[in-house]
Amino acid sequence: MEWAMSLLLNHPEALKKVHDEIETHVGHQRLVIDSDLPQLRYLNNVIRETLRLFPPGPLLVPRESTMECSIGGFHVPRGTMLIVNAYKMHRDPALWTDPAEFKPERFESGEGEGYKYVPFGVGRRRCPGEAMAMKAVGLVLASLVQCFEWKRLGEEEVDLNEGEGLSMPKAIPLEVLCKPRQAMMDVLPQL
Template identity: 75%
Template sequence: METTFDMIVEMITGSRCCVGEGKRFVHMAEEAFRLSSIPNPADFMPFLRWVGVNGLQKRMQRLEKEIDGLIEEIVDEIRRRRTKKEGKCTESGDADMTLVVVMLSMQEENPQVYTYNITQGMVEVLLLAGTDMTAVSMEWAMALFLNHPEALQKVHDEIETHVGHQRLVADSDISNLRYLNNVIKETLRLFPPGPLLVPRESTMECKVGGLHVPRGTMLLVNAHMVHRDPEVWANPTRFMPERFETEEGEEYKFSPFGAGRRRCPGQALAEKTMGLALASLVQCFEWRSVGEEEVDLSESEGLTAPMAVPLEALCMPRQAMRSVLSQL
């Protein structure tokens, strides 16, 4: 979680997060996704709002203020940094052309459209979605590796073939690690980071597939069940990365990031982050479970379906990588 948060912050602001800032945000993100998955009694019994009894909403409002405070600190720091430089970033090749800088520039040019709230909201979405979901998926992938050591060995052999052990794996290597990419897809199939995709609402009355859809209808897509449908997938509950050597990953059948033009815009970033992190862990360390039994793959509550029992594993630096690791 701290690794993915640090990476997103550097992408957004151009600098790494302060010591302790990562832990602070990780706690907020975990709490935000946990609270968001809890049914709100006031939605079913509106009178609770009238009498002022809505504990869940109050907890979420307090958390919202904490997250807004952290985001405000990040955005304000960028603004102060720009003020010191006494100029605006207008060239695309500028090293300081980060997302926040671009949005602040747009805000200055058109403050009626690009308000401060829009900038703050964009940063919040990127931090929450880009941190928690990617970290949860990586944890599931490592758990599957431990339960399927043959897949772990196959990924390691692939890295040895394409990268070797004289240097660390780089992001440019990920596209060549075909089996690793299949493992990531199979992990996302079995444990999609958003089991229920982002809700959709019809803006007008229409017909879809012969079904009448009234205006304002809320649609929830259960990607978790689609990915495990025996009519769609062969051996749907088995971990089989090899299945993606065929055409079993087409859109709608496999949609951990949604589908169509409104699919998650961070898909490529998430897949590249997972690939680089997992490849580095496999390349540099030998892994095994803490006990003799398999890792518990039970899911817990939450929008991102984290592991019910947080993953614990034993690792040891690979002998062939000791010289490279000693230089870090």
């Protein structure tokens, strides 16, 4: 959530696009609900792009090779521990166009399809909480954008440096200014 808000604050055109999409599909007479999320395609693209740039676990769960094999031309003996570096994969220019850039639109063209986008892992060992996580992040982020106006503290962009830790926290916690949107004042008590 913190990474998504940081990216949106550094890309006000994307923040406006998310808000406009919510206004179009939901309006301001009620709060976003889970059945609205499939229609909020750009919001979902923002979440996917945030997870591409800042995966919740940059290194996926290690796996042990059960048999001798070859992967990408590398010999892998039986019993070898293998770790997928999702962070590196998601920023690899051989896999992504402009990998360091925040471009939610890349998911509209299908650029994130296949095994190059793996914030939750892949296959039968994929994170079982993915659907719940995507729904929770979608509802909270949509509600924050729908109900409040967001601004950076100053003119400079929000710092996007990563801190230390397995879950990739921000080095400098996000501090922002927010105020309730006037159009949402009747609905805000429902939060």
